[in-house]
Amino acid sequence: MRHIISILIENESGALSRVAGLFSARGYNIETLTVAPTEDPSLSRMTILTWGSDEVLEQVTKQLNKLIDVVKVVDLSEAAHVERELMLIKVRATGKDREEMKRMADIFRGRIIDVTESTYVIELTGAGSKLDSFIAGIDAGLILETVRTGVCGIGRGDRILKV
Amino acid sequence: MLRPFKQQLFLGSTMMISGAEIVVRCLQEEKVDCVFGYPGGSVLHIYDALFKQDQIKHVLVRHEQAAVHAADAFSRSSQRVGVALVTSGPGVTNTVTGIATAYMDSIPMVVLTGQVPTFYIGQDAFQECDTVGITRPCVKHNFLVKDVKDLAMTIKKAFHIASTGRPGPVVVDIPKDITAQMCEFEYPKSIQMRSYNPVVKGHLGQIKKAVQILKEAKRPIIYAGGGVILSDAAQKLTELAHKLKFPVTNTLMGLGGYPATDKQFLGMLGMHGTFEANNAMHYADVILAVGARFDDRVIGNPDHFGEEKRRVIHIDIDPSSISKRVKVDVPIVGNVGDVIDELLKLMDSDFKTDPDVDNWWKQIDEWRSRDSLRYKQAEHIMPQYVMEKLYEVTNGEAFITSDVGQHQMFAAQYYKFDKPRRWINSGGLGTMGVGLPYGMGVLMANPDAQVACVTGEGSIQMCIQELSTCKQYGFPIKIINLNNGMLGMVRQWQEMFYSKRYSQSYVTSLPDFVKLAEAYGHVGMKIERIEDVEPALRKAFTEHKNDLVFMDFIIDPVANVFPMVSAGKGLTEMILAEDL
Ligand SMILES: Cc1ncc(C[n+]2csc(CCOP(=O)(O)OP(=O)(O)O)c2C)c(N)n1
Ligand SMILES: [Mg+2]
Numbered sequence: 001m002r003h004i005i006s007i008l009i010e011n012e013s014g015a016l017s018r019v020a021g022l023f024s025a026r027g028y029n030i031e032t033l034t035v036a037p038t039e040d041p042s043l044s045r046m047t048i049l050t051w052g053s054d055e056v057l058e059q060v061t062k063q064l065n066k067l068i069d070v071v072k073v074v075d076l077s078e079a080a081h082v083e084r085e086l087m088l089i090k091v092r093a094t095g096k097d098r099e100e101m102k103r104m105a106d107i108f109r110g111r112i113i114d115v116t117e118s119t120y121v122i123e124l125t126g127a128g129s130k131l132d133s134f135i136a137g138i139d140a141g142l143i144l145e146t147v148r149t150g151v152c153g154i155g156r157g158d159r160i161l162k163v
Numbered sequence: 164m165l166r167p168f169k170q171q172l173f174l175g176s177t178m179m180i181s182g183a184e185i186v187v188r189c190l191q192e193e194k195v196d197c198v199f200g201y202p203g204g205s206v207l208h209i210y211d212a213l214f215k216q217d218q219i220k221h222v223l224v225r226h227e228q229a230a231v232h233a234a235d236a237f238s239r240s241s242q243r244v245g246v247a248l249v250t251s252g253p254g255v256t257n258t259v260t261g262i263a264t265a266y267m268d269s270i271p272m273v274v275l276t277g278q279v280p281t282f283y284i285g286q287d288a289f290q291e292c293d294t295v296g297i298t299r300p301c302v303k304h305n306f307l308v309k310d311v312k313d314l315a316m317t318i319k320k321a322f323h324i325a326s327t328g329r330p331g332p333v334v335v336d337i338p339k340d341i342t343a344q345m346c347e348f349e350y351p352k353s354i355q356m357r358s359y360n361p362v363v364k365g366h367l368g369q370i371k372k373a374v375q376i377l378k379e380a381k382r383p384i385i386y387a388g389g390g391v392i393l394s395d396a397a398q399k400l401t402e403l404a405h406k407l408k409f410p411v412t413n414t415l416m417g418l419g420g421y422p423a424t425d426k427q428f429l430g431m432l433g434m435h436g437t438f439e440a441n442n443a444m445h446y447a448d449v450i451l452a453v454g455a456r457f458d459d460r461v462i463g464n465p466d467h468f469g470e471e472k473r474r475v476i477h478i479d480i481d482p483s484s485i486s487k488r489v490k491v492d493v494p495i496v497g498n499v500g501d502v503i504d505e506l507l508k509l510m511d512s513d514f515k516t517d518p519d520v521d522n523w524w525k526q527i528d529e530w531r532s533r534d535s536l537r538y539k540q541a542e543h544i545m546p547q548y549v550m551e552k553l554y555e556v557t558n559g560e561a562f563i564t565s566d567v568g569q570h571q572m573f574a575a576q577y578y579k580f581d582k583p584r585r586w587i588n589s590g591g592l593g594t595m596g597v598g599l600p601y602g603m604g605v606l607m608a609n610p611d612a613q614v615a616c617v618t619g620e621g622s623i624q625m626c627i628q629e630l631s632t633c634k635q636y637g638f639p640i641k642i643i644n645l646n647n648g649m650l651g652m653v654r655q656w657q658e659m660f661y662s663k664r665y666s667q668s669y670v671t672s673l674p675d676f677v678k679l680a681e682a683y684g685h686v687g688m689k690i691e692r693i694e695d696v697e698p699a700l701r702k703a704f705t706e707h708k709n710d711l712v713f714m715d716f717i718i719d720p721v722a723n724v725f726p727m728v729s730a731g732k733g734l735t736e737m738i739l740a741e742d743l
Contacts, residue, residue, distance in 0.1 A: 010358055014295055014307075025300050055486070062483035068304040068324060071358040163357055 003057050004076040004083060004153045006161055007046040010069040011037050018067050019046060028052065028060050032085075032128075032150025043071065043163065047152045049128075074161055076153045083153035086123070087131045088113075090145040093120040097142055108134050119144065182311045183208035183342040186275065189318040191218050192350040195246050197237070197607045198222070199230035203250025204290060205277030208342035222607060222636060225628040227254050229600035231261025232626070235270050235332075236597075236604025239587050240562055240612075242395060244271045244326050245604060251277040251339075252290030255297065260594060262332050263301035267591025268416060269393060271330035273321045274298075280340035281309060294336040303331030311344040319351045328361025329481040330393055361480065365497030365505060372493050373451070373476045374509045380449035381519035382526075383409045386432070389416030389590065390454015390479060396500035397421065397583040400453060403503050407516060410527055412440040414455050416590040419580035424559075429527065430536075433461040434728045435572045438535035441726070441734045443527055445471060452477040454499045457489040458591075465489070467733030478502045535726050535739055536576055543719035544693050546570060546645045550577035553615060553643060556700040561585070561613040564601035566622030567593045569651035570643075572724040574617040596625025602640035603632060613704065614639070620646045620673055620715075630683040633711050641703050642713045644676060647720045655723045659738075680713035691717045 009015050016035060023030050031049040038045045052060065057075060064073045076083070093101045094117075105112055105122045108130065114121035124134055128151055135146065155161065180188070186209050190198065197220045202210045213221055224230040227249045234245030249258055255276045265272050279288040295307050304324050306317045314337070321333040377383065385407070391400050397420045404411050404427055411421045412432040421428055430437035432444050444450070444462075450473060455461070462468040465488060477484075477491040478499055485494040495502050538547045550573050553561075563578055565571045565588040580586045587605060589597045598616040605614050616623075623644055633640060653668040677687030686707050690699045696716070703712040725740040 014299075017296070018299060021299055059483060059487060066329075066481070066483055068356075068359050 001051065001053065001057070002077065003050050003052065004081070004151060005048045005050060005060065005064070006074050006076050006153065007048070007064060007070055008038070008072040008161060008163065009044050009046055009067075010071065011042050011044045012069055015044065015069045016046075018069060019048075019064065022063055022067065023048075023050075026059070026063060028056065032148075034150045034152050040163075045161075047150070049151045071163055072161060074155070076155060079159060080156040081153050081159070082156060083127055083151050084125050085128045085131055085151050086125045086149040087134075088121055088123055088147050089135070089143065090119055090121050091138065092118060092142045092144060094118045097139070101138070101142070104134070104138055110134070178348065179345040180348050181208065181212070181342065182314055182337070182344050182346065183212040185311070185314050185346060185348050186318065186337065186342065187212045187216060187219065188348055189315055189350060190246065191216075193244070193318075193322050195219060195244075198246045198248050199224055199233040199237075199604070199607075200248030201227050201230055201250065201254060203254050203277060205251040205279060205339040206248060206342075208339065209248065209275070209277070209337075221248075222603065222632065224600070224603075224632050226626065227257035228261050228596070229603070229626050229629045229632065231258045231272070231274060232264065232597045232600035233604035233607070234272050234274070235261060235265040236564065236587050236601035237608045238265075238270050238272055239601075240584050240605040241608035243608065244273055244322055246273050246275065248275045249277070250290065251279055251294070252292050255292055255294045259297060259301065262298055262334065264589050264592045264594045264597060265332040266301045266303065268389060268589065269330050270332065271325040272332040273318075273325050274332060274334045276334060276336045278307065278336045278338040281338045282340065284338065294334065298334045301332075302334050305334035305336065307336045308338065308341055311341045311346040314341060314346070315348060316351055319354055320356065323354050324359065328359075362496050363498045363501055365478065365495040365502040367505065369493055369495045370502065370505045371509060373495060374506060374514070376449055376474055376476060376493060377407060377451065378515065379517060380409075381517050382446060382448040382523045383407070383451065383516075383520065384443050384447040384449075385409050385411040385451045385453065386414075386444060386455055387411060387417045387420050387453045388414040388455025389420070390499050391417055391420035392583045394454065394480070394499040395583070396454075396503055399500055399503040399507070401425070403507060406507065406510060408520065409451070409516075410443055410524070412436070412444060414461055414590070415575055415588070417455060418575060418586040419583040422581040423579035424581055429531075431575055432734075434463070435576065435724050435726065436728075438533045438726055438737060438739065439527055439530035441728065441737060442530045445734045448473050450475045452479075452491075453503070454479060456484040456487065459488075462489065463728045463734040463736070464731055467736070533739070533741075535737075538740060540693070541719050541722075544690070544696060544716055546573045546647070546716075546718045546722050547577050548693065549643065549645060549696055549716050549718065550574055550617070552697045552700055553617075554578050556697065556704055557613055557615065561615050562587060562605045562609065564588065564598045564605060564614065564616045566598035566616075566618040566625075567595045567652075568619045568622055569647070569655065569722070569724050570617050570619045570622075570645040573645065576724075595622040598622060599626050599629045599633070599640065599642070603629065603636070603638050606638045606640070613641075615641045615643050617643045617645065619651060620644060620648065620676070621650045621670055627679075630680065630685060630711070634684045637709070638711060639707075639709050640711050642711070644713065644715045645718050646673075646676070646715050647718050647722065648673065649720055651722075652724070658721075658723070659729070676713055676715040680711070685711040685713055687713045687715070689715045689717065
């Protein structure tokens with residue numbers, strides 16, 4: 001099962017390595033990980049996309065909660081939530097491909113944020129699966145570079161993760 | 164009392180002292196009266212501050228590993244937090260085994276480590292290492308102090324974190340320049356951490372459910388581990404067990420948490436547990452697990468263990484220990500002592516257990532009659548016999564520290580611990596070499612105690628240099644060296660599972676331990692005949708009460724530990740001595 005874990009953690013040096021170290025030491029997967037300070041700069045919010053059975057996930061959350069720097073942990077995927085990922089993708093855009101790329105970016109509601117004679121950089125946000133389909137939808141030979149932030153997510157409505 | 168520091172500066176009304184002095188003052192505030200350590204470049208300021216006071220005694224070990232083991236045993240044998248102090252780089256790397264050992268057994272401890280000055284960190288400076296990185300996987304928490312203003316609060320947090328919740332070791336890494344800087348000192352009185360608030364009280368609803376299940380149990384067992392000892396709940400557990408009249412078994416870490424001479428006690432369970440304890444655990448319909456974690460050495464093959472239908476109530480301070488290896492029906496997260504109090508309160512006058520429990524006891528008595536710890540005398544001294552005599556000679560009152568191997572299991576099986584904190588061993592990590600430094604830690608916490616270190620000729624050589632420390636501080640440890648000339652536990656596995664291919668398990672070129680002891684200024688004895696065992700022990704504990712005595716017992720080289728649950732086997736699939 002796919003899970004999105006959200007963590008509020010003290011914004012201390014080394015906090016990230018405690019979380020990453022826990023995952024590797026206990027053999028849990030990290031598919032993606034994003035982290036940045038929150039509106040309160042003393043706290044960071046981390047989002048981890050992981051896979052595992054319910055038992056493993058129960059252990060993951062318990063073990064994360066045990067880390068002294070961790071303030072709160074929730075499994076976002078347990079209830080209604082929205083998730084987004086940002087991708088920047090640099091593609092070759094020459095000849096007839098140039099028009100086709102622009103069309104694809106429009107269909108996926110992407111934006112072209114850098115243009116040269118032969119390349120575009122397209123910015124795309126959405127669920128990870130949407131970004132995957134964009135990549136699948138264009139000619140692989142035209143992709144020069146991709147960079148993705150990994151998933152970040154937030155609970156819907158009154159589900160609030162705060163101290 | 165506190166002697167004022169010479170270099171104290173007065174600026175207005177606030178007093179400025181150095182970071183090093185702050186360290187010492189913090190320790191004094193924490194009522195630390197002894198530190199185990201070893202000096203070096205980056206802790207020189209701290210050692211200088213220690214020199215100028217006389218409240219805290221420093222025990223100079225001969226290897227930093229021993230400082231940490233000793234601090235660990237200081238904690239294990241008392242209700243206080245042991246402290247170790249070492250220098251940066253190699254000083255730190257030498258402590259890692261000790262820290263990991265304490266971590267695995269949830270022992271509260273504070274390790275202060277020197278670090279290169281802040282402005283050198285990251286530059287591969289002389290004796291620099293990434294202490295926080297190296298120790299991170301084996302500490303409850305660690306800190307690098309980057310500002311002298313944070314020093315006192317960090318040390319306060321370290322003691323708080325180490326000793327609350329599920330206890331564990333905490334490392335505080337202190338760069339040398341921080342220890343030189345001047346700062347106002349005020350020790351924080353209390354501490355608030357939004358990210359760390361361990362639960363103490365158990366959930367009342369869950370506790371009520373537990374009481375109901377205990378009422379219904381027909382084949383109950385109380386399975387108690389090290390958590391009982393860590394939370395000082397031995398007395399309460401005994402009260403609970405007596406009220407329920409249920410059988411009790413202890414893990415290796417739990418020994419002494421329930422009186423071994425009590426008739427409800429079934430002995431230790433697990434890989435080398437008794438026939439009755441393992442069978443009762445397996446066939447129980449209700450397990451009340453108290454401060455224990457169903458680890459692999461306890462339940463054997465988890466699939467085999469899972470074949471029996473049963474209900475499990477699990478009391479533990481650490482939620483991650485619950486339902487980790489065995490599915491739990493009633494989890495109760497809380498401090499073992501507090502939860503037992505609540506349980507007892509709910510068992511009012513009309514609380515009755517099921518009458519079928521009597522039949523269960525009949526079954527247990529049948530298992531007991533197998534007398535699974537029986538052993539045959541041979542022409543050599545049997546290690547079990549030495550343990551029985553040690554128990555007699557010390558009236559069961561000694562603190563027993565142990566190393567790791569067959570001797571450890573013999574001590575656990577044959578020395579009957581009636582009191583908590585008397586059995587001091589490395590259960591989780593299984594670290595050879597802890598025995599002798601453990602003895603030092605026990606004696607610093609309990610200066611008048613009788614201490615025996617049960618060891619093997621393999622293990623004792625891993626921290627043998629501490630014989631010198633023992634001389635310096637007059638630690639009268641009685642070393643019971645069960646000398647089989649073998650890495651016995653390894654040899655036993657090779658005999659049983661590797662068709663007797665004894666690869667590297669035979670120890671040759673052993674030193675003459677009697678001469679070795681004497682070279683360090685101690686008393687040495689070599690005991691080779693059965694009839695000499697008891698008199699030698701008596702002599703050691705009376706005539707040589709105040710000496711360290713190294714007793715080299717030449718024992719049966721091929722004695723094995725039974726019962727045994729082989730790796731991968733089920734808990735009831737024991738090999739008994741009588742089968743062979
Ligand atoms: C530091 C360390 N290295 C290796 C081991 C593996 N090991 C477990 S028991 C044992 C043999 C111990 O020999 P000895 O101290 O003579 O005890 P005996 O089993 O003979 O009683 C070994 C090598 C260990 N537990 N710890
Ligand atoms: Mg041996």
